[in-house]
Amino acid sequence: MAKRRFLPKYVSSFADRHGKERLRFRRAGQPTGYFKAALGTEEFRIEYRAFLDAATAPSTIAIERxxxxxxxxxxxxxxxxxxxxxxxxxxxxxxxxxxxxxxxxxxxxxxxxxxxxxxxxxxxxxxxxxxxxxxxxxxxxxxxxxxxxxxxxxxxxxxxxxxxxxxxxxxxxxxxxxxxxxxxxxTGFHTWTEDEIAQYRAHHRLGTNARLAMELMLWTGQRRSDAIRMGRQHIKDGRIHVVQKKGGKGLSLPVAPQLLEAIVAMPARGSHLCFLINEYGRPFTDGGFGNWFRERCDEAGLHHCTAHGLRKATMRRMAELGTANQSMKAVSGHSKDNEVAHYTAQADQRRMADDAIAALARWERARDAIGVTVGE
The missing domain is CATH 1.10.150.130 (Tyrosine recombinase, N-terminal domain)
Incomplete structure (x- = not known):
């Protein structure tokens, strides 16, 4: 078998006992790994990055004895x-x-x-x-x-x-x-602000994958691993039905008008079951989507923003509106109050501070109006 040229660093080609060509990852200090995907595919690129990051599961990396x-x-x-x-x-x-x-x-x-x-x-x-x-x-x-x-x-x-x-x-x-x-x-991933959401929307118009990805996460409050699996088959009677990858919790969420607008604006996708399709016409992998969305944020000048930060932005918005913990958990899928407590605590602190300062200001103006000197 002729030796392949231009293989990525640490990758070698060999023939297995059946004569089939296999690709192997070998790097000092790491277990030897074997690729499942074909060279040049998106799946190969994701596996290669995972090998480099030493973050692949045992089913993909063959751990040495x-x-x-x-x-x-x-x-x-x-x-x-x-x-x-x-x-x-x-x-x-x-x-x-x-x-x-x-x-x-x-x-x-x-x-x-x-x-x-x-x-x-x-x-x-x-x-x-x-x-x-x-x-x-x-x-x-x-x-x-x-x-x-x-x-x-x-x-x-x-x-x-x-x-x-x-x-x-x-x-x-x-x-x-x-x-x-x-x-x-x-404090974890940066929580998107309203200005950052507007900046992203201004750069990525309706009808693009980048815009739909952002609206999906913002209006469902779900993780990227759930957003990439959503499709039209999950929408029924104006609601989108989600079974979370982390924890397996089932949620039924109303489809916000803004999200519906982003879905309708997309060109026809044929028989694809997922809203979000990569450049190869296939559904995203979790890692592949994270890297792809990172690049879309960079294009909009939002270098510190991430996919998970949109989930936090949804929580922030609900907290600032005074949404009860149970209602917030019904959207996000969190199980415990302490998992959403810091969002409500920050929002409550701002509201209570606003109320306190406003009350002090009214009190001082009222005293001045009747001629009483503050501090007497």
């Missing part, structure tokens, strides 16, 4: 049952990224030789914020929030090690908790 009793062995057993990592694929992928990075650095070490002081040293290293090179340029890595999340996942990992009798006590649970300074606590 680990020495028994090592961190790599522990992680392989831990990853073997995805539900151990979380209730949804979204959560599971996040856990794999965090624990996988820990395994990549410490995989050869024996589990029974890890003490709390070793874990504290690893977490202390994670506390330092640095800039690292990625396929999409330099990005920040580490910091208090990253260290806190690492300790949380290590506690769960070593709890599993105790159950497997690979270690007697949990060293991560004995390690000091990470205290995140108030001024360094993450």
């Amino acid at each position: 680990a020495a028994p009793g090592t961190i790599a062995d522990l992680v392989a057993q831990y990853f073997a049952v995805p539900t151990r990592l979380g209730p949804s694929t979204v959560t599971q992928d996040k856990v794999r990224r965090i624990v996988g990075a820990f395994r990549d650095e410490h995989g050869s070490k024996p589990v029974n030789r890890i003490g709390f002081e070793h874990v504290e040293g690893i977490i202390a290293k994670k506390l330092v914020r640095t800039m690292v090179d990625t396929p999409r340029g330099k990005r920040p890595s580490g910091g208090p929030e990253a260290a806190r999340k690492l300790r949380k996942e290590l506690v769960r990992l070593f709890d599993f090690a105790v159950k497997k009798r690979m270690i007697a006590t949990n060293p991560a649970a004995q390690a000091e908790r990470v205290k995140v300074p108030v001024d360094q606590r993450s």
